[in-house]
Amino acid sequence: MEGLGAFLGEQGFDIDQQAHVVQQFQRRALQKGDLYVQEGQISQYIGIVEIGVFQYFCLRDGDEVTTYTPGPGGFLVSLSSFLKQKPARESIRALTDSVIWVIHKSAFDQLRSDLPSFESFYIALLEDQINCIEDSRFNLLTLTAEERYRKLLDNEPHLLQEVPLQYLASILGVTPRHLSRIRGQIR
Template sequence: MKQKSFSTLSNVMNQELWHTLLPLLHEEVLDNKEMLIREGEIADKIVWIRAGVLRSYFLLEDGQERTYCITFDESMMTAMTSFISGKPSKENIQSIGTTELYVLYKADVDKLCENNIVWTIFFKQLLEEQFMELEEKLFDIQRLEAKERYLKLLQHYPQYIQRIPGIYLASFLNITPRHLSRIRKEAHL
């Protein structure tokens, strides 16, 4: 079951690596709006989303939430800066709907990397992918109009758009819910 869900990762792992990893994974299910990590906590785990959606957000001074990352099935997620540095997280990670996860704790990641250079390379590649995704989002915010950002998201993740509440999607796109509504109307004409 776990190996099937990790099909993307299994392409780069041999059986020996799988047998090392699988006992360390813990299954967890989050209910709708359940918190995985709260601001101020130290992120001591990285998760693989088996099914569902997680969003990462922070609070603005006026108390409004700003969603800056939405992560879907078959993807990794954590409060990366906190996970790497061991410092308190500046973000919150929350489920959107019921979300099934495989959890790997930081202490186990560190042991894996100490015992086999292949794990160090593997986690380095994961971090590089996370960095590139974040960089692409930053470029999109700077270079693309709101409608273009929405259409790009719709093109890459059409099956998820309807599952994300408009307020989170608007925040992620850095627009108001009203603007999102107008964009959706124009896009479906």
């Protein structure tokens, strides 16, 4: 709970608010390969990653397409499924042994109505997610594969050690073989 409380303190919650919010979360340990969200099911939880790396992915023509890989401090949610209570279009899987903090939608909604600071936190969370989606879309459409790889090196170098090559290739929109060539050229 200390980790979650510290995280909430960084988000501007005072001590009493932190205690109230932390009581609504549950700590969950996942093993490498465990699913947090399964495509086709309704997402009932938002999670915050304390330890570990996760993979958002969907199946396309029988192949996994990785769309996002959050690590510590990142949020875990199939956003449209959670917000609209519709089946998830993607799955979320632990790529490493992980620890997360989860809150059920009903408790989340109650916090939003009880605490104005939590509502502000929620709006900031949504804005951050929208920016991430926009950046990702823009980069995929305007940057070359080499430029996307360099950006990954600059912004998230830890992923190169923590995420298997085939998932990184999928995020970058290239085949694992093409990514190997890019890595060889850039080293």
